[in-house]
Amino acid sequence: MKKLIQLNVNGDSHEIAVSPETSLLNALRGELDLIGPKKGCDSGGCGCCSVHVDGEVVYSCMMYAAAAQGKRITTVEGIGKPDDLHPVQQAFIDAGAVQCGYCTSGMMMAAKQLLDTTPNPDEATIRHAIAGNLCRCTGYSKIVDAIKLAASRL
Amino acid sequence: MSVIGQSVTRPDALDKVTGGKGYPVNFDLPGMLHAKMLRSPYPHAKIRSIDTSAVEKLPGVKAVLTHADVPDRKFTPVYFVPTDTKSMPQDMLIMSDHVRFAGQPVAAVAATTADIADQAAELIEVEYEELPAVFDPEEAMQPGAPKLHDYSENNIAVAPVMEFGDIEQGFAEADQIFEGTYTTQRVHTCYLEPRVCVAEYDGTGGYTINSSQQHLFGLREKLADVLEIPHSKVTVIKPPYIGGGFGGKLDIGFIEPIAALLSKKTGKPVRMEQSRYEDMITTTRNPIKVYLKTGVKKDGTMTARYGHSILDTGAHATHGAEVINVHGFALLASYGCMNAKWEGKTVHTNNMIGGGYRGYGAPQAMFAVESQNDEICEALGLDSIEFRRKNTRRSGQPHPLVPMLKIDSYAMDEVLDQGAEAIGWANRKEANSDAGTVKRGRGMALFPFWVSGCVGFPDIYEHSGAIVKLNGDGTADVATAAMDIGSGQTTALLQIAAEELGVPMEAMRMVQNSDTTTVPFDAPTHASRVTYSAGLAIQAASNSAKQRVKEVAGIMLEANPEDLDVADGIVSVKGSPDKSVSVADVASRADSPFIQVGPEGPAPTTLEEKGTIIGMSSQAPPSNPSPIAAGFVDVAVDTDTGEVTVERVVYSHDLGKVINPNAAEGQVEGGFQQGMGMALMEHIQFDPDSGTCLTGDFLDYKIPTAVEMPADIESVFIESNEPTGPFGAKSMSEACCVVPAPAIANAIYNATGARIKDLPITPEKVLAALGKL
Ligand code: FES
Ligand code: FES
Numbered sequence: 036m037k038k039l040i041q042l043n044v045n046g047d048s049h050e051i052a053v054s055p056e057t058s059l060l061n062a063l064r065g066e067l068d069l070i071g072p073k074k075g076c077d078s079g080g081c082g083c084c085s086v087h088v089d090g091e092v093v094y095s096c097m098m099y100a101a102a103a104q105g106k107r108i109t110t111v112e113g114i115g116k117p118d119d120l121h122p123v124q125q126a127f128i129d130a131g132a133v134q135c136g137y138c139t140s141g142m143m144m145a146a147k148q149l150l151d152t153t154p155n156p157d158e159a160t161i162r163h164a165i166a167g168n169l170c171r172c173t174g175y176s177k178i179v180d181a182i183k184l185a186a187s188r189l
Numbered sequence: 190m191s192v193i194g195q196s197v198t199r200p201d202a203l204d205k206v207t208g209g210k211g212y213p214v215n216f217d218l219p220g221m222l223h224a225k226m227l228r229s230p231y232p233h234a235k236i237r238s239i240d241t242s243a244v245e246k247l248p249g250v251k252a253v254l255t256h257a258d259v260p261d262r263k264f265t266p267v268y269f270v271p272t273d274t275k276s277m278p279q280d281m282l283i284m285s286d287h288v289r290f291a292g293q294p295v296a297a298v299a300a301t302t303a304d305i306a307d308q309a310a311e312l313i314e315v316e317y318e319e320l321p322a323v324f325d326p327e328e329a330m331q332p333g334a335p336k337l338h339d340y341s342e343n344n345i346a347v348a349p350v351m352e353f354g355d356i357e358q359g360f361a362e363a364d365q366i367f368e369g370t371y372t373t374q375r376v377h378t379c380y381l382e383p384r385v386c387v388a389e390y391d392g393t394g395g396y397t398i399n400s401s402q403q404h405l406f407g408l409r410e411k412l413a414d415v416l417e418i419p420h421s422k423v424t425v426i427k428p429p430y431i432g433g434g435f436g437g438k439l440d441i442g443f444i445e446p447i448a449a450l451l452s453k454k455t456g457k458p459v460r461m462e463q464s465r466y467e468d469m470i471t472t473t474r475n476p477i478k479v480y481l482k483t484g485v486k487k488d489g490t491m492t493a494r495y496g497h498s499i500l501d502t503g504a505h506a507t508h509g510a511e512v513i514n515v516h517g518f519a520l521l522a523s524y525g526c527m528n529a530k531w532e533g534k535t536v537h538t539n540n541m542i543g544g545g546y547r548g549y550g551a552p553q554a555m556f557a558v559e560s561q562n563d564e565i566c567e568a569l570g571l572d573s574i575e576f577r578r579k580n581t582r583r584s585g586q587p588h589p590l591v592p593m594l595k596i597d598s599y600a601m602d603e604v605l606d607q608g609a610e611a612i613g614w615a616n617r618k619e620a621n622s623d624a625g626t627v628k629r630g631r632g633m634a635l636f637p638f639w640v641s642g643c644v645g646f647p648d649i650y651e652h653s654g655a656i657v658k659l660n661g662d663g664t665a666d667v668a669t670a671a672m673d674i675g676s677g678q679t680t681a682l683l684q685i686a687a688e689e690l691g692v693p694m695e696a697m698r699m700v701q702n703s704d705t706t707t708v709p710f711d712a713p714t715h716a717s718r719v720t721y722s723a724g725l726a727i728q729a730a731s732n733s734a735k736q737r738v739k740e741v742a743g744i745m746l747e748a749n750p751e752d753l754d755v756a757d758g759i760v761s762v763k764g765s766p767d768k769s770v771s772v773a774d775v776a777s778r779a780d781s782p783f784i785q786v787g788p789e790g791p792a793p794t795t796l797e798e799k800g801t802i803i804g805m806s807s808q809a810p811p812s813n814p815s816p817i818a819a820g821f822v823d824v825a826v827d828t829d830t831g832e833v834t835v836e837r838v839v840y841s842h843d844l845g846k847v848i849n850p851n852a853a854e855g856q857v858e859g860g861f862q863q864g865m866g867m868a869l870m871e872h873i874q875f876d877p878d879s880g881t882c883l884t885g886d887f888l889d890y891k892i893p894t895a896v897e898m899p900a901d902i903e904s905v906f907i908e909s910n911e912p913t914g915p916f917g918a919k920s921m922s923e924a925c926c927v928v929p930a931p932a933i934a935n936a937i938y939n940a941t942g943a944r945i946k947d948l949p950i951t952p953e954k955v956l957a958a959l960g961k962l
Contacts, residue, residue, distance in 0.1 A: 069208075070208055070209070070215045071209065073209070073212075073214070073381070073382070073432070074383070075465070075887075076465040076886050076887050077464065078886045078887070078888065079888070080465070080886050080887025080888045081381060081887050083381055111207065111208055112207070115207065117203055117204075117207050120206065120207070124206040125206075127206050128202040128203060129198070131196065131199075131851035131852065131855055133199060133201075133205045134676060134855055134859065135380075135382070135430065135431065135432045135433040135674065136202075137209070137381040137382045137432030137433060137675075139205050139206055139209065140208065140209060162894075162895040162898075163895075163896060165894075165895045166896045168894075168895075169379075169887060169894065170859075170895075171378075171379045171380060171381055171859070171862070171863070172676070172859045173855055173858060173859050173862075174855075174857075174858030174859045174861050175858075175862070175895040175898050176854075176900070177851070177854070177858065178895070179895065179900070
């Protein structure tokens with residue numbers, strides 16, 4: 036049975052009808068057309084679907100949409116726009132951290148949370164902060180470079 | 190050069206950091222249905238009956254498809270060969286009443302939502318007759334083993350043999366003979382965007398399809414052939430990019446024909462997206478067991494080499510029938526030993542189907558070759574680098590794969606010497622010389638010979654095309670069927686076009702909305718071919734556009750076109766840079782009305798100036814130049830836990846010419862991650878009784894994270910300037926994935942004195958090799 040729920044995403048309030056088992060990821064992509072969060076595994080293993088819920092990184096595939104009611108949800112679409120990029124987005128471009136880009140949305144959400152709480156993280160801290168986000172293209176070197184670059188600009 | 194050799198920003202990066210709209214996974218059509226498959230729980234069975242009647246009546250279900258509804262047409266799904274190629278077996282069916290692996294699709298449901306389709310598929314009633322199954326390829330070859338296909342005697346799908354020189358004489362000349370057996374496991378490409386497609390039937394016998402794939406025209410040909418319609422009846426949309434491929438999307442899947450048939454049945458567009466579990470059992474690197482024997486003189490000269498390889502291709506031959514050949518080449522002929530013989534067998538089992546994966550048989554071969562090469566060095570007291578230098582080919586020698594060609598650019602000495610210098614090879618310690626529990630070691634591996642595409646290989650497509658069209662503002666649009674699968678093909682191709690045209694990179698744009706009706710054929714994004722082969726085609730199209738720019742500019746400047754230079758968007762007369770006109774003015778003049786009205790009144794242009802400036806090409810590359818890659822690693826082995834940590838990596842690469850240094854480094858760094866995963870941790874595993882996959886998600890199938898990956902990966906690029914390549918470039922993106930596993934195994938030996946010949950090198954295997962388990 037579908038139920039109406041209220042989701043606060045990127046500062047906007049939306050009312051959508053979802054089943055109790057609908058994941059936040061499916062609600063964002065399917066109901067709200069927010070295609071930034073990606074489905075890489077749907078089982079909590081890759082981090083492509085990472086979003087912020089009340090400022091914390093969560094795998095949106097592992098959270099029920101209904102459980103996100105009343106919380107502040109931020110997707111990659113909410114951190115910057117093509118003509119007004121967040122420093123993390125700009126740094127991912129400048130450092131060459133984007134290849135296929137499928138991990139990028141989730142990776143940047145993990146990076147942003149790190150930098151929101153830790154202004155000048157060292158290499159090991161950065162690597163641990165993104166250990167829940169898989170990338171198959173880059174070997175992570177340029178992603179780590181990008182996060183260092185963003186830290187230096189923030 | 191102003192654009193080549195620059196780390197220009199990828200044009201697709203902005204879209205990707207702001208959400209990434211271009212992936213096939215986002216493709217959506219009004220009224221679209223969603224389809225899911227029912228897959229067999231049994232690895233080997235006959236379907237006695239299948240009852241879909243109850244499911245068809247469920248609310249939301251629009252159509253059901255079983256083996257009875259699909260064409261009974263066998264095919265090879267591999268994109269880079271013709272569907273009915275004589276070089277590979279045709280033993281695939283879209284669906285069949287003969288189940289040959291656990292997970293084989295037996296039915297599919299299209300419904301209004303994916304959840305309804307999924308639940309409905311599970312309710313289909315199938316009566317199976319279980320058959321005995323075989324999972325080990327050596328058992329599968331024994332008399333009396335369960336038989337998978339009529340054509341494959343003893344389940345052997347193909348059994349190629351390669352031989353040259355006089356192997357008996359070669360072994361007779363050897364001072365010492367070395368032999369060993371080396372095994373590699375099943376690993377997955379782990380592209381992160383799932384295989385996904387949307388197919389739409391047009392009501393008159395044709396289909397349009399968008400899919401996450403590595404070959405636009407391959408999908409067109411395969412889908413048309415399996416549906417038994419003309420090729421032009423299928424239109425494949427070119428997505429701007431896909432979320433990774435690595436060889437894992439180099440064949441038509443089950444989803445594309447099934448979605449197409451469901452679309453025909455329902456009259457609606459149908460979307461199918463695989464779950465990670467489904468992806469994990471859809472093509473992998475084929476596991477290969479290699480027996481390798483080498484004869485060597487005391488001074489390190491190889492006199493003979495013999496190899497025997499058994500490849501587990503699973504339920505169908507598909508890529509396994511070609512991977513075996515490429516593997517045999519790498520095993521036997523990547524070095525220059527002139528007396529050699531190899532026998533390969535591609536064997537059917539009731540395992541999942543194998544597939545393409547970066548290196549295509551070479552990682553399995555070079556794990557054996559480079560491990561054994563180091564064993565030889567250890568036993569004879571030879572230096573690893575000097576042994577390799579002595580036994581590799583040289584520039585000027587015949588091309589080992591394409592006899593009509595010779596090896597041109599080939600900077601073997603520089604690759605070995607500069608890599609050795611960067612890692613500090615001279616300081617390598619004796620094997621097992623650390624005293625503590627954590628022992629450190631240094632190792633290297635070489636991949637001496639590989640391809641830049643497939644020119645010269647039987648039955649493999651190898652040509653490319655491009656259209657370059659100038660706009661009146663001095664920009665240019667490029668259209669090509671070459672797929673960007675993440676590694677930056679679009680960027681490299683646009684850099685080549687910009688350099689050749691003589692315009693800045695910012696002036697270049699890849700056409701975003703194209704399909705198989707609007708772009709010329711291109712072979713797949715595979716075999717390290719795009720920069721070289723598609724690059725040459727782009728360069729040719731850009732050159733023909735540039736010639737036209739010069740003709741029009743010649744009229745405008747009253748100069749001979751041959752006396753003109755084009756650079757940075759300006760056409761100028763050689764020697765008199767003041768006499769110039771911008772490419773923008775030339776292009777808009779060519780596109781202007783015939784009579785232009787200016788302040789002085791109407792002024793006619795000339796017929797010779799008229800016509801949009803456009804360049805086109807469709808061509809095969811003239812050669813197949815080899816890159817060279819050497820990988821050097823430092824590892825630490827915890828001899829209490831068996832854990833191996835890679836601490837430092839140096840790659841040395843002859844890639845002809847670096848088009849984009851940042852992107853080239855990115856290829857190497859990513860290639861190392863995949864190679865290290867294969868070396869140390871990745872392994873698709875199955876339940877030994879039921880044959881079902883036990884590693885269907887990333888919790889059970891571990892790939893290296895940012896924490897396991899070494900922070901220190903250095904790339905040394907050697908620019909040997911390939912004379913046939915676009916601005917001297919040849920290939921790079923597979924070789925870097927081939928060397929990590931043997932380099933790591935050799936470093937583990939150097940650290941501990943333990944030689945492990947069976948991948949992945951897990952902590953358990955390390956402890957067992959150290960006698961601690
Ligand atoms: S899709 Fe959510 S963790 Fe992979
Ligand atoms: S860029 Fe492709 S998965 Fe990270």
